[in-house]
Amino acid sequence: MRADAQRNRERILDAAEEVFARCGASASTEEVARLAGVAIGTVFRHFPTKDDLLAAILKRLLARLAEDAATLGGADGLHVFFRRLVGQAAAKRTVVDLAGVSVPAAVSRLDEAVGELLDQAQAAGTVRGDVRRPEVMALLVSLCQGALHGGWDVELQERTLAVVFAGLAA
Amino acid sequence: MRADAQRNRERILDAAEEVFARCGASASTEEVARLAGVAIGTVFRHFPTKDDLLAAILKRLLARLAEDAATLGGADGLHVFFRRLVGQAAAKRTVVDLAGVSVPAAVSRLDEAVGELLDQAQAAGTVRGDVRRPEVMALLVSLCQGALHGGWDVELQERTLAVVFAGLAA
Amino acid sequence: MRADAQRNRERILDAAEEVFARCGASASTEEVARLAGVAIGTVFRHFPTKDDLLAAILKRLLARLAEDAATLGGADGLHVFFRRLVGQAAAKRTVVDLAGVSVPAAVSRLDEAVGELLDQAQAAGTVRGDVRRPEVMALLVSLCQGALHGGWDVELQERTLAVVFAGLAA
Amino acid sequence: MRADAQRNRERILDAAEEVFARCGASASTEEVARLAGVAIGTVFRHFPTKDDLLAAILKRLLARLAEDAATLGGADGLHVFFRRLVGQAAAKRTVVDLAGVSVPAAVSRLDEAVGELLDQAQAAGTVRGDVRRPEVMALLVSLCQGALHGGWDVELQERTLAVVFAGLAA
DNA sequence: AATGAATGAGAGTTCATTCAT
DNA sequence: TATGAATGAACTCTCATTCAT
Numbered sequence: 060m061r062a063d064a065q066r067n068r069e070r071i072l073d074a075a076e077e078v079f080a081r082c083g084a085s086a087s088t089e090e091v092a093r094l095a096g097v098a099i100g101t102v103f104r105h106f107p108t109k110d111d112l113l114a115a116i117l118k119r120l121l122a123r124l125a126e127d128a129a130t131l132g133g134a135d136g137l138h139v140f141f142r143r144l145v146g147q148a149a150a151k152r153t154v155v156d157l158a159g160v161s162v163p164a165a166v167s168r169l170d171e172a173v174g175e176l177l178d179q180a181q182a183a184g185t186v187r188g189d190v191r192r193p194e195v196m197a198l199l200v201s202l203c204q205g206a207l208h209g210g211w212d213v214e215l216q217e218r219t220l221a222v223v224f225a226g227l228a229a
Numbered sequence: 230m231r232a233d234a235q236r237n238r239e240r241i242l243d244a245a246e247e248v249f250a251r252c253g254a255s256a257s258t259e260e261v262a263r264l265a266g267v268a269i270g271t272v273f274r275h276f277p278t279k280d281d282l283l284a285a286i287l288k289r290l291l292a293r294l295a296e297d298a299a300t301l302g303g304a305d306g307l308h309v310f311f312r313r314l315v316g317q318a319a320a321k322r323t324v325v326d327l328a329g330v331s332v333p334a335a336v337s338r339l340d341e342a343v344g345e346l347l348d349q350a351q352a353a354g355t356v357r358g359d360v361r362r363p364e365v366m367a368l369l370v371s372l373c374q375g376a377l378h379g380g381w382d383v384e385l386q387e388r389t390l391a392v393v394f395a396g397l398a399a
Numbered sequence: 400m401r402a403d404a405q406r407n408r409e410r411i412l413d414a415a416e417e418v419f420a421r422c423g424a425s426a427s428t429e430e431v432a433r434l435a436g437v438a439i440g441t442v443f444r445h446f447p448t449k450d451d452l453l454a455a456i457l458k459r460l461l462a463r464l465a466e467d468a469a470t471l472g473g474a475d476g477l478h479v480f481f482r483r484l485v486g487q488a489a490a491k492r493t494v495v496d497l498a499g500v501s502v503p504a505a506v507s508r509l510d511e512a513v514g515e516l517l518d519q520a521q522a523a524g525t526v527r528g529d530v531r532r533p534e535v536m537a538l539l540v541s542l543c544q545g546a547l548h549g550g551w552d553v554e555l556q557e558r559t560l561a562v563v564f565a566g567l568a569a
Numbered sequence: 570m571r572a573d574a575q576r577n578r579e580r581i582l583d584a585a586e587e588v589f590a591r592c593g594a595s596a597s598t599e600e601v602a603r604l605a606g607v608a609i610g611t612v613f614r615h616f617p618t619k620d621d622l623l624a625a626i627l628k629r630l631l632a633r634l635a636e637d638a639a640t641l642g643g644a645d646g647l648h649v650f651f652r653r654l655v656g657q658a659a660a661k662r663t664v665v666d667l668a669g670v671s672v673p674a675a676v677s678r679l680d681e682a683v684g685e686l687l688d689q690a691q692a693a694g695t696v697r698g699d700v701r702r703p704e705v706m707a708l709l710v711s712l713c714q715g716a717l718h719g720g721w722d723v724e725l726q727e728r729t730l731a732v733v734f735a736g737l738a739a
Numbered sequence: 740a741a742t743g744a745a746t747g748a749g750a751g752t753t754c755a756t757t758c759a760t
Numbered sequence: 761t762a763t764g765a766a767t768g769a770a771c772t773c774t775c776a777t778t779c780a781t
Contacts, residue, residue: 061761063761063762064761064762067761067762085255087753087754087755088754088755088756089754089755092764097762097763098762098763098764099755099756099763099764099765100756100757100758100761100762100763100764100765101761101762101763101764103755103756103757104761104762107756108755108756109754109755109756190392191388193385193388194385194388194389194391194392197375197379197381197385197388197389198375198389198392198393200375200378200379201371201372201374201375201376201379201389202371202375204371204374204375204378205367205368205370205371205372205374205375206371208370208374209367209370209371211367215363215364215367218361218363218364218367219364219367219368219371221364221396222360222364222368222393222396222397223368223392223393223396224396225395225396226391226392226393226394226395226396226397227392227395227396230744231742231743231744231780231781232781233744233745233780233781234743234744234745237744237745257770257771257772258771258772258773259770259771259772267745267746268745268746268747269746269747269772269773270744270745270746270747270773270774270775271744271745271746273772273773273774274743274744274745275744277773278772278773279771279772279773401740403740403741404740404741407740407741425595427774427775427776428775428776428777429775429776432743437741437742438741438742438743439742439743439744439776439777440740440741440742440743440744440777440778440779441740441741441742441743443776443777443778444740444741447777448776448777449775449776449777530732531728533725533728534725534728534729534731534732537715537719537721537725537728537729538715538729538732538733540715540718540719541711541712541714541715541716541719541729542711542715544711544714544715544718545707545708545710545711545712545714545715546711548710548714549707549710549711551707555703555704555707558701558703558704558707559704559707559708559711561704561736562700562704562708562733562736562737563708563732563733563736564736565735565736565737566731566732566733566734566735566736566737567732567736570765571759571760571763571764571765572760573759573760573765573766574764574765574766577765577766597749597750597751598750598751598752599749599750599751607766607767608766608767608768609751609752609767609768610752610753610754610765610766610767610768611765611766611767613751613752613753614764614765614766615765617752618751618752619750619751619752
């Protein structure tokens with residue numbers, strides 16, 4: 060791929076992330092092209108389908124989250140990650156609004172990263188030993204969805220997380 | 230309103246509930262009309278706008294939930310309600326997918342019903358005294374969203390609820 | 400026809416005249432029914448087609464104009480009639496907005512009434528002898544149309560009429 | 570703009586002029602697209618709204634008239650322009666049927682062109698000195714409307730114009 | 740004779756996708 | 761490779777007209 064093509068790909072992804080975060084997945088592809096500063100044809104050359112574009116965003120986003128999770132650790136790593144993710148949920152609507160789209164590989168990498176955090180938290184005794192990864196992921200996703208659709212303020216977020224954290228604790 | 234008109238109104242609401250549950254709020258009004266067995270004009274006579282239709286569904290759904298909640302009570306009423314709601318979430322996508330639509334009155338009635346359940350659970354000692362209604366609602370909505378988008382099986386649902394219930398317990 | 404049916408017919412015509420005067424011929428029949436205080440079916444029972452309703456209004460309106468013209472006369476009758484008609488044009492948009500509709504009989508009665516006024520004006524010497532009825536009608540209709548679409552103020556109307564009256568004068 | 574897009578724009582305008590002349594402003598945009606030989610989306614790409622399309626036609630038409638008027642002059646220029654315009658009125662229904670649409674700039678240019686013709690006619694003594702531009706425009710528009718709605722034949726047109734010209738004369 | 744709910748063709752408009760330039 | 765004009769199916773909504781009540 061030529062250098063300028065690669066550059067366009069990035070610009071399109073950035074634009075798409077912003078547009079879909081702002082307006083949801085129903086935003087128009089043309090809007091994305093406009094913000095990216097390219098023509099609509101260029102978007103479709105890089106991503107033959109709107110769904111492909113959505114999947115690409117989601118993939119990149121999940122990769123970033125996995126990376127982010129990997130930098131955390133220790134007794135409170137999982138809690139920090141929860142708080143960070145839920146706090147950003149409303150701003151990054153995309154994480155959450157893409158029911159139909161699936162990117163298994165990217166998901167499983169995030170899954171592993173969260174699993175790692177869970178292991179450490181359990182080793183440190185911050186989280187009960189019989190809690191398993193799937194329900195932790197389920198809680199994480201649920202809270203993000205809830206925060207997005209509910210428009211939580213900081214206090215409500217903290218009180219809600221407090222309940223979940225208590226449930227995870229020994 | 231005439232009897233047949235009333236009947237049609239119900240059929241349209243039923244059809245809309247099913248169609249929007251299946252395809253999300255972006256499903257077409259025409260599809261609703263087809264399933265209801267009426268012409269498209271009839272739908273718009275009863276609900277002048279697509280949003281009016283969505284709001285009507287949501288309102289009816291919330292009313293049913295509030296009614297349902299009102300029949301419960303005692304130490305475990307809140308837990309039963311949680312489990313029941315989360316279990317139905319995926320089937321009734323509508324509850325959850327209607328971010329834009331608002332029916333304040335119906336929401337606040339559900340709010341009150343849940344508050345009542347919470348009071349009783351706290352009186353019975355099943356739930357910690359410092360938990361308040363807003364975070365309970367937030368958890369409820371979050372778990373519904375999560376169950377919907379995540380496609381949980383029964384086991385995952387139970388394990389996830391178990392964490393939340395533990396967090397709510399004394 | 401029963402008495403109440405007759406009464407309904409009048410109320411529908413009155414309502415239609417007002418509605419179409421306000422919104423033009425593209426106003427909806429339902430709006431007419433609402434203003435008349437009857438159901439839509441009743442409108443269509445009396446006037447099987449929207450065009451029939453428009454024609455009926457036009458006919459009644461032309462009849463009134465002919466009647467009105469018949470009460471005038473003398474040297475200035477024609478001028479008075481011109482001024483009166485043009486002045487009302489914008490308010491009674493209907494006269495003018497009904498290109499497609501035709502009611503020959505009613506038109507010819509108005510035609511005759513205007514012819515009568517013309518004869519008297521010519522006998523009195525207020526109007527040149529070689530002016531004939533068709534161009535007088537043409538001017539009358541033109542000025543009404545112009546006044547309607549142009550939104551003339553009183554001064555512009557007078558100055559415009561002044562030119563036409565001068566052209567008609569000896 | 571690309572050459573083919575420009576060509577399509579023209580074709581759409583030509584088609585719209587013909588269609589709206591034939592059926593009035595209530596003709597459908599789809600009909601315009603069909604006659605222009607383009608898909609409906611192309612019409613809306615060039616003119617995002619039906620009103621935009623109507624305004625564009627009107628603007629082009631008025632520009633042509635202003636241009637036409639500018640080529641005339643002398644003692645009889647105004648009269649020639651009147652006759653020409655009124656003669657075409659029925660064929661170009663559009664001039665007249667677009668009450669709602671406004672294109673102020675184009676109108677005022679025509680206004681000026683007519684003012685110029687009036688000045689010259691008054692200088693040549695063909696038109697009375699105390700006649701002003703507004704009533705001339707009012708007469709022009711009125712006669713066009715009248716000719717359109719009345720379906721005048723040539724003789725009636727001439728006799729009607731004769732009255733108006735006499736009114737304008739000294 | 741009156742009601743008003745139901746019909747369904749048709750309107751304006753949008754947008755993912757294609758393809759000539 | 762990029763452009764952006766063209767496509768056309770699909771959508772929401774309107775309204776003259778019909779017909780069961």
